Amino acid sequence: MTRRVVGLDGCREGWVAVELVDGAVAAVTVVPRAVDILDGSHEAAAVDIPIGLLDVAVRDADAAARAVLGRRAATVFSAPPRAVVDLVAGAPGVSHAEATALAADTTGVGVSIQAFRLLPKVIEIDAIVAGGAEVLEVHPEVAFAHLAGEALPRKTSWAGSEARRAILTAAGVVLPASFPGAERCAPDDVLDAAVCAVTADRVASGGSVTTLPDPPTQFLGGRPVVIHAPAPRS
Template sequence: MTVVAGVDGCPAGWIAVLRDLADGTATVRVVARLADLIATDDPAMIAVDMPIGLPDVVGPGGRAPERLVRPKLGMRQSSVFSVPARAAVYAEDYPAACAAALARSDPPRRVSKQCFHLFPKMRELDGLLRARPDLVERVRESHPEVAFAVLAGAPVTLPKKVKSRPNPDGLDERRRFLAGRGYAWDFLAAPPPRGAGPDDLLDAAVCALVAERVLAGDAVSHPAPPERDGAGLPIAIWT
């Protein structure tokens, strides 16, 4: 049995949608740490909605992957944020993160609070791949909104959330797309596991489609080939 996984961060840790490539069936579960998913399910390929490859310095528009994929999102380009420098991601608190980001970006930019709250997961993923270089080739960075846009041929038109609350119309737009690519509607519309939201489940589901295509050799990296950070990790968003 060959299984691929799409993974997204969620309040309880990480939500993973696992697809069995033999019959297309999907299951979902939440894990506290990514290493737990690898230890128990051992996916052949993982596409994760979290940055891989932290730059030492950041130029205009962020890393190359972010600059390259934003045009695919039309009016919704702001959903792809710029990853700050490694020193900012590893800073002890928000003021220190902003100071590190300002010192290592051109033009100088602080860190948004939304981005700062992702730093623990970014550090977890970065630490896992640096400690386990054997995983680097089967854990790839993706981005759900970009994945939807590339697979559908056009950006999704409705937001997943409005004023921090789930937007039913936006969620159903994504469910209809995923249902046309092998997912059962009942799976997509079922309540997500405790500690995850419905948007997290759909993001993980589309990332699993990317993982499937990476494994088949049908995916594209932006840029191609990937760049590398100072630790040797690839810097690319896969679609």
């Protein structure tokens, strides 16, 4: 039976998606909306965006990811609280100051400008999951660190980009030199989507995966709030 999975990462004009069929790259595309790809046609789907939004200052999943990354822990931003996501979803004109004030009232901690700018994409995925879609949360830096056995250089650096491409190639994921819409996304967006796809493929194939934290410590509607990643390299 053919195994189809997809990994997504946000980019400046929507989402870049890497689709794998039986572990090999079948397509790389850029779409304006995640729902254009997350249509239920894949055995597993993974995305670099927080899923499972809680009214807490720091989710246990985010704290666990930072512990894995050590000196690269700053690449993990705290997921925005549910109260802020619901506010912005209902009133798109909410300012960063208003959002961070609500977050501080709710959790004692404000919302970073990075998290605030990602809110439209967080809201987009949140709505898809609320509609019943099964989507896995992945943090690419953790996934790459587990595959490499260590945290990698910055993904926007030459060394970091080359290291990530080599890791993906070793996993059987050879990215094309060009694809439709390539000019509408950054190279590191493609690499991040690809490692999300690798993680989804591990899940779909029954491969070696882990969750952060393991076992789960927080739940939302019965669903564990965790980040998925390939199991750490031994």
